[in-house]
Amino acid sequence: MSSYFLIAGYMIPTLFGLLLVSPFGRSTADSLSSRFEILSTVRGQITAGLQLIVFFGFAVSAQTFWISSKISEGGNFCSASNVFSCDDLLGNNELNVDPLFGFSWGLIGMFVFAFLLFMVLVIKNEPNGQYTERFINLGALITGVGILTIMLLISYEMKEGKICLYCTTAHIANISALVGFLRLRKLYDDNSAWNEKPSK
Amino acid sequence: MKGNLTRDINAGAVGSAALSVTSLFFIAIMIIAFTANPVAIGTNVGQRAPDIEGKAFNGTSWETFDFESYFDPTWEPSNTSAQWVAIEFMDTDCPFCQSSASDYGQWANTYSANNPNWNGPHVNFLASATELSIQGHDSSRAEIQDFRSDNNHNFPYIDDIDQDNMKEWGIPATPTYFLIQPDGIIAWVSDDANDDLEQAIVRLTPQESA
Numbered sequence: 001m002s003s004y005f006l007i008a009g010y011m012i013p014t015l016f017g018l019l020l021v022s023p024f025g026r027s028t029a030d031s032l033s034s035r036f037e038i039l040s041t042v043r044g045q046i047t048a049g050l051q052l053i054v055f056f057g058f059a060v061s062a063q064t065f066w067i068s069s070k071i072s073e074g075g076n077f078c079s080a081s082n083v084f085s086c087d088d089l090l091g092n093n094e095l096n097v098d099p100l101f102g103f104s105w106g107l108i109g110m111f112v113f114a115f116l117l118f119m120v121l122v123i124k125n126e127p128n129g130q131y132t133e134r135f136i137n138l139g140a141l142i143t144g145v146g147i148l149t150i151m152l153l154i155s156y157e158m159k160e161g162k163i164c165l166y167c168t169t170a171h172i173a174n175i176s177a178l179v180g181f182l183r184l185r186k187l188y189d190d191n192s193a194w195n196e197k198p199s200k
Numbered sequence: 201m202k203g204n205l206t207r208d209i210n211a212g213a214v215g216s217a218a219l220s221v222t223s224l225f226f227i228a229i230m231i232i233a234f235t236a237n238p239v240a241i242g243t244n245v246g247q248r249a250p251d252i253e254g255k256a257f258n259g260t261s262w263e264t265f266d267f268e269s270y271f272d273p274t275w276e277p278s279n280t281s282a283q284w285v286a287i288e289f290m291d292t293d294c295p296f297c298q299s300s301a302s303d304y305g306q307w308a309n310t311y312s313a314n315n316p317n318w319n320g321p322h323v324n325f326l327a328s329a330t331e332l333s334i335q336g337h338d339s340s341r342a343e344i345q346d347f348r349s350d351n352n353h354n355f356p357y358i359d360d361i362d363q364d365n366m367k368e369w370g371i372p373a374t375p376t377y378f379l380i381q382p383d384g385i386i387a388w389v390s391d392d393a394n395d396d397l398e399q400a401i402v403r404l405t406p407q408e409s410a
Contacts, residue, residue, distance in 0.1 A: 062228040069236035071273075072248065093241055093251070114225045121217035129213060 003078045007165045010060040013052050014173050020049025021180035038124075040198040043187055047124040050180040054116040057173030061109025064166045068096050068104055078166075086164035095156045105153065109170050112142060116177055123184070127194065136184045143178035150174060243369050245389060249380050252287075252328060252365045256356040257345055265358050268384075270324055275383035280321060280406040282382035286311075286397060287326040289360075289371045292347040293337040297375045301351040303398075308355050311401050319408040321382075323401055325355040330366045332374065379404060 019025040020039075029039040029048075038044035064086075067077045071091035078086040090096050090106075097104055119135040126132065150171045157163055188194050241248045249267075256265035270285050288304055290297035308325035311318055329347070331339035339361050348357050360366055377397045379388040388400040395403065 058224070058228070062232065066232045066236055069232060069238040072238040072241075073236065110225065110228065114221050117224070118217050118221040121220060122213050125217065126213035131214065 004165075006063075007169060010056050010063070010166070010169045011172070014056045014060075014169060014176060017049040017052035017056070018172070018176035018179065020052065021046050021176060021183055023183075025049065037198050041196045043127060043184075043194055043196065044124075044198065046180055046183050046187065047120060050120045050177060050184070051117070051124065053173050053176045053180060054113050054120055057170055057177065058110060058113035058117060060166055060169045060173065061106050061113055063106075064090055064164075064170065065104050065106025065110060067091075067166065068106055083161065083163050084165055085162045086166050088160055088162045089157060089164040089167065092160070095160070105167075112146065113170075113173070116142065133188060136181055136188055139181035140178065140185055143174050143181055146174040147178065239385065243371075243378070243386060243389065245386055247386055248384050249378065249386050250368050252326075252358060252360075252368075254359045254365065256358045257341070257348065258356050259348075259354065262341065262359065265356065271380075271382060271384035273383055275381065277406070279382070280408075283322045283324055284382055284387075284401075284405055285324045285326065285378075285380040286401065287328060287378050287380065289328050289330065289366055289369065289374055289376045291330050291332045291337055291374045292339055292343050293334075294332065294374045300375055301347070301353070305351050305353045307398050307401070308353065310398075311405075320401070320405045323379075323405070325353075326358065327353070327355065328358045328360045328365050330360040330363050330371075330374065333363075 019028055025045060026042070029045040033040040036048070038048050067086065068090045070077055071087055072093075077090075078084075096106075098108060116139055119139050122129065123132050123135055153167060153171070157167075239246075239248050241250055243250065252265065252267040254265055255262040270283070272282060275282050286307070288297075292298075304325065304327070308323075309315065311320065311323040311325075313322035327348075329339065329344045331337055341359055341361075344357050344359065358365065372391070375390075377390040378386055379397060379400050381387045387404050388397075390397065393400065
């Protein structure tokens with residue numbers, strides 16, 4: 001049961017981030033803008049949502065890497081007789097590493113989300129900087145390639161007949177980040193919307 | 201003399217973001233490193249035994265072999281009654297395997313919970329039968345079954361004629377023996393060992409009088 005609380009701790013902020021980066025998050029952002037000024041513009045709303053998403057994507061990836069390591073010690077973390085048993089996937093030595101180089105999927109997720117977080121921070125702090133357009137496109141590309149990886153990992157889950165909720169949270173974070181980067185790219189093309197000033 | 205320094209107006213944003221993310225990554229890795237102690241998979245002493253896959257003959261039929269079912273990853277050394285595993289990688293046409301078969305069968309009977317004279321834990325004996333890439337070493341499931349019955353063995357023989365398990369375990373020659381703890385960690389390997397499997401069982405497994 002405590003494992004589900006932990007998953008909720010990653011999942012809820014990620015879903016809130018998804019709400020912020022989606023077009024449906026405007027009213028939520030407006031209601032919070034008096035407290036968080038960054039949410040008063042669409043650009044600020046999307047970058048704040050992306051920050052939440054990639055930070056919790058990084059955190060849940062670190063958690064899966066930790067779980068894989070603990071299981072290899074001989075412990076168990078979230079074994080269950082039902083379909084939601086992450087131990088069967090994160091503890092599977094053939095499935096918990098990438099097929100090319102043998103790196104843990106959790107470690108790969110940590111690197112990817114850390115790099116995405118770096119790019120989001122640069123875009124947020126220097127919205128008209130020389131790296132902005134490049135980082136928006138690179139973010140969309142990386143998270144787009146991530147969709148292929150997610151499809152591979154879901155095929156593993158189907159093969160094993162188990163679902164790893166930690167992995168699913170990381171997958172949702174990747175998809176949400178893709179939505180965010182695509183919306184940022186569209187917004188960047190509209191110069192006036194991109195440079196909108198926060199309302200006082 | 202004029203300096204040729206250039207000024208990157210974005211350097212502040214990039215630098216501070218890089219510093220923040222690197223710090224975050226470093227902290228996460230440190231937490232993982234200090235709270236987890238992963239065990240490598242391999243065939244050396246202290247490593248977790250790789251999986252063994254395939255069909256096994258149990259005396260009546262060939263059934264899917266479940267190697268993991270022999271182990272309890274949460275085993276603690278204080279649990280002296282937990283079952284250990286001994287496995288032999290062999291080839292039915294290998295002369296050394298043929299000559300050691302009677303000893304291996306004898307040990308399986310001796311270090312068993314069914315032997316009232318043995319005061320240690322039950323040791324599950326297994327044999328993984330391969331087909332070495334040597335002329336005259338052609339094998340088959342029928343040959344494995346015959347080898348098993350000819351030597352009066354009553355433990356499972358795993359079909360590794362395709363050498364998959366042998367390659368996974370990096371077996372250099374047959375016969376090669378392993379003694380594995382109840383948690384799946386390799387306790388003893390016959391390669392470069394000064395003692396044989398029987399001596400290793402007596403030395404490494406907990407016994408009541410010890």
